[in-house]
Amino acid sequence: MNVDNNNNHERxxxxxxxxxxxxDVESSDKSNAFDDDGRVRRTGTLMTASAHxxxxxxxxxxxxxxxxxxxxxxxxxxxxxxMFSVITLFTSSLLANFYRFPDPITGTRNYTYxxxxxxxxxxxxxxxxxxxxxxxLVGSSIGYTITTAFGIGAxxxxxxxxxxxxxxxxxxxxxxxxxxxxxxxxxxxxxPNISKLSGLSVIAAIMSFTYSFIGIGLSVSRxxxxxxxxxx
Numbered sequence: 332m333n334v335d336n337n338n339n340h341e342r343x344x345x346x347x348x349x350x351x352x353x354x355d356v357e358s359s360d361k362s363n364a365f366d367d368d369g370r371v372r373r374t375g376t377l378m379t380a381s382a383h384x385x386x387x388x389x390x391x392x393x394x395x396x397x398x399x400x401x402x403x404x405x406x407x408x409x410x411x412x413x414m415f416s417v418i419t420l421f422t423s424s425l426l427a428n429f430y431r432f433p434d435p436i437t438g439t440r441n442y443t444y445x446x447x448x449x450x451x452x453x454x455x456x457x458x459x460x461x462x463x464x465x466x467x468l469v470g471s472s473i474g475y476t477i478t479t480a481f482g483i484g485a486x487x488x489x490x491x492x493x494x495x496x497x498x499x500x501x502x503x504x505x506x507x508x509x510x511x512x513x514x515x516x517x518x519x520x521x522x523p524n525i526s527k528l529s530g531l532s533v534i535a536a537i538m539s540f541t542y543s544f545i546g547i548g549l550s551v552s553r554x555x556x557x558x559x560x561x562x563x
Contacts (some may be wrong), residue, residue: 368440382532388419389539391478397550472516480508 366372400408429447431438441447444464449457484503491501525531 366440370440379532382536385539386532386535389543391475391542393539393542394546394549397546476509476512476516477505479512480505483508 364372400412402408403411426444426447428435429441429451431440432447432450439450441450445457445461448460484505487503488501491499491503495501519525522528
C-alpha cells in the first residue's frame, strides 16, 4: 500500500514538474515576443533602419540639387549644404532622445511624432502638430502627383520627338497621368501596416540612390555638351 502511494506521489510530482517546465517555456516565449511595454517585439535591423534613414534624407529633390548649388555658387552652395546637414543631424538627435520618456534608455516609448510632442509639450500643441503633419502630407502628395504627371508627359513628348522629329506636334496630356497616379496612391494607402514592410524601405533606398546617380549623370552630360574641357 505504501509502495502504491509513493508511486502515485512520484507520478504526480513528475507531472507537475513537466507542467511547470512547459509554463516556463511558454512564458519565456511570450516575453521574447513582446517588448518591455507589452507591444509586439520590433524586428527591425541595422539594414532596415539604414534604409529608412536614407529614404527620409534622400528624395527626388536631389535631382534639382545641382541646379540650386549652381545658382548659389560654390561658396554659398557648399555652406548651405553644410548648414542643412548640421540641422538634419541636430533634429535627428532630438528625435532619438525623445523616443523614450522620461529616461532616454528605460523610459516609455513614443511610437509616433505626435506622441512625443504630446509627452513633452502636452496641451493642445500636439493637435496643432497633427494638423501640420496632415497638411504637409496633403501638400507632398499633391506635389508628387503633379511632378509625376509632368515627368510622364515629358517622357511621352521626348519619345514622340525621337520617333517623328522635332517638327512633329507632340502633345501629351497630364490630366490622365495625374488621375492614374492618384488612384494608385489611394489603393496603396489601403494596405494595412504598410510602414512595417521592410522590403519597401529597401526599394525606396535604392530609388534614393537612383535619384543621386541620375543627378550626377545629368550634370556630367551637361558639362560634356557645353564645356568638354572641364571633364578633365
